[in-house]
Amino acid sequence: MKKLLVALLVGALALLPTFAVDTKTQTIKFLTMAEYHNALDGVIKAFEASHPGVKVETEEFPFAQLFDAIEIKLGSRNSSFDVILTDATMVSGYAYRGFISPLDSYFTAAEKAKFTPALVGSGTFDGKFYSPPLKNSCHVLWYNKKLLDKAGIPYPSADPKRRMTWEQVVEISQKVMTASGDPTVYGLTFEQISRPYQILPLINSLGGEGIGPDGVTVDGYINGAAFVKAMQWYSDIHNTYKIAPKGIAPSETVGQFAAGKIAFLSANLFDYKTFERTPGLEYGYCPLPYFKDGKPVTPTDSFHVSVSNYSKHKALAAEFVKYLTLGAGNDIYLDKQGEFSARLDVLNSYGTDAKYSDFPLSVFRLAAQEAKTTAYPRPLSLGYREWESVMTATMEDIRNGADVKPALDRAVKTLTAQLQIYK
Amino acid sequence: MPSKRSMTLGRSYKPYMLLFPSLALIALFKVYPILYSVWGSFFSRGMGGIARFAGLRNYVLLAQDPSFLNSVWITVKFNLITIPAQVVLAVVLALMLNRNMRAVRAVRTLVYIPVAINMVVASTIWNMMLNPTSGPANAILAKFGIPPQAFLTSSSQALMVIIVICCWKGVAYWMLFFLAGLQNISPSIYEAGRIDGTGFFSQLFYLTIPMLKNSLVFVIVADTMINLFMFAPVYMLTGGGPEGSTDTLMYEAYRSAFKYANYSRSYAIVTVLLLITFIVIGAQFYLLRDRDGAQSGETSLKRGAAK
Numbered sequence: 001m002k003k004l005l006v007a008l009l010v011g012a013l014a015l016l017p018t019f020a021v022d023t024k025t026q027t028i029k030f031l032t033m034a035e036y037h038n039a040l041d042g043v044i045k046a047f048e049a050s051h052p053g054v055k056v057e058t059e060e061f062p063f064a065q066l067f068d069a070i071e072i073k074l075g076s077r078n079s080s081f082d083v084i085l086t087d088a089t090m091v092s093g094y095a096y097r098g099f100i101s102p103l104d105s106y107f108t109a110a111e112k113a114k115f116t117p118a119l120v121g122s123g124t125f126d127g128k129f130y131s132p133p134l135k136n137s138c139h140v141l142w143y144n145k146k147l148l149d150k151a152g153i154p155y156p157s158a159d160p161k162r163r164m165t166w167e168q169v170v171e172i173s174q175k176v177m178t179a180s181g182d183p184t185v186y187g188l189t190f191e192q193i194s195r196p197y198q199i200l201p202l203i204n205s206l207g208g209e210g211i212g213p214d215g216v217t218v219d220g221y222i223n224g225a226a227f228v229k230a231m232q233w234y235s236d237i238h239n240t241y242k243i244a245p246k247g248i249a250p251s252e253t254v255g256q257f258a259a260g261k262i263a264f265l266s267a268n269l270f271d272y273k274t275f276e277r278t279p280g281l282e283y284g285y286c287p288l289p290y291f292k293d294g295k296p297v298t299p300t301d302s303f304h305v306s307v308s309n310y311s312k313h314k315a316l317a318a319e320f321v322k323y324l325t326l327g328a329g330n331d332i333y334l335d336k337q338g339e340f341s342a343r344l345d346v347l348n349s350y351g352t353d354a355k356y357s358d359f360p361l362s363v364f365r366l367a368a369q370e371a372k373t374t375a376y377p378r379p380l381s382l383g384y385r386e387w388e389s390v391m392t393a394t395m396e397d398i399r400n401g402a403d404v405k406p407a408l409d410r411a412v413k414t415l416t417a418q419l420q421i422y423k
Numbered sequence: 424m425p426s427k428r429s430m431t432l433g434r435s436y437k438p439y440m441l442l443f444p445s446l447a448l449i450a451l452f453k454v455y456p457i458l459y460s461v462w463g464s465f466f467s468r469g470m471g472g473i474a475r476f477a478g479l480r481n482y483v484l485l486a487q488d489p490s491f492l493n494s495v496w497i498t499v500k501f502n503l504i505t506i507p508a509q510v511v512l513a514v515v516l517a518l519m520l521n522r523n524m525r526a527v528r529a530v531r532t533l534v535y536i537p538v539a540i541n542m543v544v545a546s547t548i549w550n551m552m553l554n555p556t557s558g559p560a561n562a563i564l565a566k567f568g569i570p571p572q573a574f575l576t577s578s579s580q581a582l583m584v585i586i587v588i589c590c591w592k593g594v595a596y597w598m599l600f601f602l603a604g605l606q607n608i609s610p611s612i613y614e615a616g617r618i619d620g621t622g623f624f625s626q627l628f629y630l631t632i633p634m635l636k637n638s639l640v641f642v643i644v645a646d647t648m649i650n651l652f653m654f655a656p657v658y659m660l661t662g663g664g665p666e667g668s669t670d671t672l673m674y675e676a677y678r679s680a681f682k683y684a685n686y687s688r689s690y691a692i693v694t695v696l697l698l699i700t701f702i703v704i705g706a707q708f709y710l711l712r713d714r715d716g717a718q719s720g721e722t723s724l725k726r727g728a729a730k
Binding site: 067068071072075077093096097098099245246247248383385386389390393396397400401402407410413414417418420421 | 467468470471472473484487488489490491554555556557558573576577578662663664665666667678680681682683684685686688
């Protein structure tokens with residue numbers, strides 16, 4: 001019996017330091033995206049090193065499931081999450097539903113002024129600042145040099161003043177496909193096929209809008225002349241000219257380009273990291289084209305970071321958010337992920353820092369210029385999830401050959417009914 | 424020695440004690456969510472996620488919503504084709520495999536394999552096979568000179584493809600119930616039928632199928648419930664498209680809750696789906712009831728012999 005008591009005492013003493021550490025450690029949990037794992041891992045390690053006694057855990061979901069996961073977790077008022085990766089378009093909806101907490105008391109006016117003003121706007125709802133931007137985004141047109149060489153076509157210029165039109169891209173794509181002699185080679189595709197983020201610039205290029213200024217009216221917008229014309233072109237490249245592949249998902253497009261199966265890919269800047277890792281791929285970039293009768297437009301905005309309204313560690317969570325968006329953590333993230341910055345100081349450095357003079361990092365210099373001249377944010381609406389979901393399905397239907405005007409008219413009827421709750 | 428009264432009491436509450444764990448779990452995980460959905464369908468959430476009583480507003484909005492009305496039609500269409508197809512195919516398979524031979528036992532196992540495959544895995548495999556540009560299905564069709572098909576990307580084909588996948592996955596499962604039913608039919612009934620001069624079809628329709636009535640009622644009711652709530656293949660393969668052609672009520676309810684965060688609309692859709700389920704299953708029980716109260720086999724034997 002004595003031996004047992006001694007053993008229990010020794011065991012309890014051995015566990016004591018563990019309990020002692022546990023009571024001092026504060027843990028915050030970050031609901032984030034699996035695709036950012038490596039970059040955020042570096043940020044978290046650095047944050048933990050500079051904040052002894054603080055631990056940051058993550059729960060990660062792939063991009064396709066992230067938004068559903070946030071709706072489920074925060075919709076059930078789950079208090080186990082403190083920091084939430086938030087798409088720019090979702091800030092107003094999450095704030096309206098009470099998912100996220102205002103951060104005005106944690107970010108001074110001077111700190112907010114360090115971000116691109118448009119993105120501060122995206123992170124603001126009803127006059128309150130909820131969500132600082134983690135990064136910005138911009139798309140360019142990547143091209144495969146070998147496929148263009150085979151067709152005897154000169155490389156497009158990277159100068160925005162000599163930007164190609166979408167009509168020229170169709171023409172060149174047809175030539176490339178003929179010259180390749182390979183039925184699995186296509187001329188053009190979009191990284192985020194049929195997702196409004198990437199398809200809207202086509203509409204905006206022709207002067208169209210996705211939704212009215214009230215954030216709920218869609219009749220006359222998504223079935224308006226510009227929208228119909230742009231979507232007809234989107235249908236034609238898949239069904240009439242057949243220069244764009246059908247049946248491949250957004251997750252496959254970058255791989256298809258890297259495998260030499262696509263001549264032109266409209267895609268994000270950070271894809272250069274994948275291309276650089278691909279042996280034998282010879283590629284270049286040029287500014288995103290525009291319609292002959294329209295104006296140059298590029299997509300913009302991206303992910304922000306918010307503090308959950310149900311968090312029990314709001315102050316610490318806000319400190320982590322600041323570290324990740326404005327502090328050293330943002331530098332680590334941008335570098336590891338190869339992302340385009342939402343911070344004005346970094347944006348300015350793209351034009352002056354010598355490392356952005358050479359290919360492929362020179363694409364950031366082009367993007368910085370686009371951000372100032374052609375960037376066009378997505379529409380703001382409390383019902384953006386409904387709008388995006390219906391429009392993604394409609395754009396995919398059009399890609400698969402649905403008649404354009406009837407498909408858009410159906411979307412109008414569906415959205416008019418579903419957005420009524422926000423009136 | 425325990426009194427007669429305490430023994431009676433012991434007998435009366437013991438079965439309920441044994442049933443209690445199951446009933447408690449059913450109440451917690453089945454009945455409570457159903458009641459919560461029905462209750463929630465009369466509320467809507469506004470600024471700050473605060474719930475407010477909305478009366479029938481969610482139902483009025485649904486009645487004006489073309490995507491909901493389309494979902495009702497797709498659900499009805501899917502069930503009208505799938506349930507008869509699964510039941511008929513399961514009966515046919517059971518009749519073919521109701522033989523005690525080694526080869527038949529092997530075929531029975533092979534036929535059952537799709538049931539053992541997880542629906543998510545099965546859907547992924549079908550998705551790869553039916554890819555319009557790189558899938559093997561179109562490559563096989565091309566060998567026979569048939570032009571490539573759009574399959575899941577065509578609004579005229581996608582629902583049929585999902586029906587085929589559901590049949591492929593479900594038929595063998597329902598077949599097992601019919602096999603069990605067939606093996607419970609006494610050979611003497613067939614023998615009596617043969618003496619009375621029944622042929623193959625009169626034996627099938629006046630002996631076998633009536634004797635399978637209990638299995639049939641169970642399979643039809645259970646199959647209806649499963650198919651009314653069918654979700655995974657739509658989620659995995661089409662997302663309700665193309666052009667809403669596979670947008671079932673269950674998927675619309677999911678989309679409303681987890682994509683739009685409009686829980687009130689989702690609760691209302693689920694309540695409508697529950698009502699449809701009660702009506703359909705009530706009608707099935709009514710139509711399949713034993714009308715004359717006689718043993719169905721005996722009655723049918725008389726009818727078969729009268730033929």
